[in-house]
Amino acid sequence: MPKRQISPPAPRFLPVQAAFDLGITKVAVRKHLDVLHRERYIESRIVRQRTGRPAYVYHLTNTAEQLFPRHYSDLATEMVAGIQDLYGEAFVDQLFEKRMVRMLQTYREVMRGQGFDQRVKTLASIQKEEGYMPHLEKIRDGLYTLEEANCPLLQVAIRYRQACQCELSLFESLVDAHVERTSCMAEGQVKCRYLIKEKLSNEET
Numbered sequence: 001m002p003k004r005q006i007s008p009p010a011p012r013f014l015p016v017q018a019a020f021d022l023g024i025t026k027v028a029v030r031k032h033l034d035v036l037h038r039e040r041y042i043e044s045r046i047v048r049q050r051t052g053r054p055a056y057v058y059h060l061t062n063t064a065e066q067l068f069p070r071h072y073s074d075l076a077t078e079m080v081a082g083i084q085d086l087y088g089e090a091f092v093d094q095l096f097e098k099r100m101v102r103m104l105q106t107y108r109e110v111m112r113g114q115g116f117d118q119r120v121k122t123l124a125s126i127q128k129e130e131g132y133m134p135h136l137e138k139i140r141d142g143l144y145t146l147e148e149a150n151c152p153l154l155q156v157a158i159r160y161r162q163a164c165q166c167e168l169s170l171f172e173s174l175v176d177a178h179v180e181r182t183s184c185m186a187e188g189q190v191k192c193r194y195l196i197k198e199k200l201s202n203e204e205t
Contacts, residue, residue: 033058042061043058063149073155076153077159097162097166100166107122110126116176116198119176123174124136132149134146134149142198143196144195144196145194146193146194147192148192151185154186157186163186177196179194179196
């Protein structure tokens with residue numbers, strides 16, 4: 001079994017170190033890691049080393065990050081509110097649309113030349129990198145569901161629904177498909193859920 005390491009706080013944090021520091025066994029440390037991983041508080045990856053066996057490296061997920069004191073969402077919401085007070089609702093609309101256009105330009109290059117299935121998978125990968133904790137499932141040929149268990153912009157989206165509308169438009173444009181949102185965290189649901197349906201050949205742009 002590969003040796004395991006935790007990061008953060010230290011890039012090379014071995015179970016034997018944790019066992020010594022906490023006064024518990026290495027088996028107990030690994031059981032705690034398994035629980036944290038199962039609850040999606042940590043993620044792991046295998047790092048190949050020059051010598052010896054591969055090592056597991058752990059890092060916190062976005063879910064775990066939310067347990068620590070931070071006020072990013074409050075700050076973002078306050079800044080948008082300030083812009084609205086200064087320049088009006090129309091300017092806020094433009095703000096979200098500009099953000100969508102920038103993301104569209106960036107990610108279209110990533111998806112260039114990809115077919116429908118690969119575009120959907122790439123979209124899920126993008127959302128994972130952005131911290132949305134997505135789960136993609138293929139229902140049948142030409143139809144997927146994409147669930148997002150986290151929303152980094154939730155507090156902003158609750159107050160400014162333009163964020164949700166721009167995300168929907170972004171998905172439709174990137175994947176070039178019919179996209180329907182069937183549940184939304186900003187509306188009180190547990191997850192955001194999307195149905196992504198491939199366009200018919202005579203509908204393709």
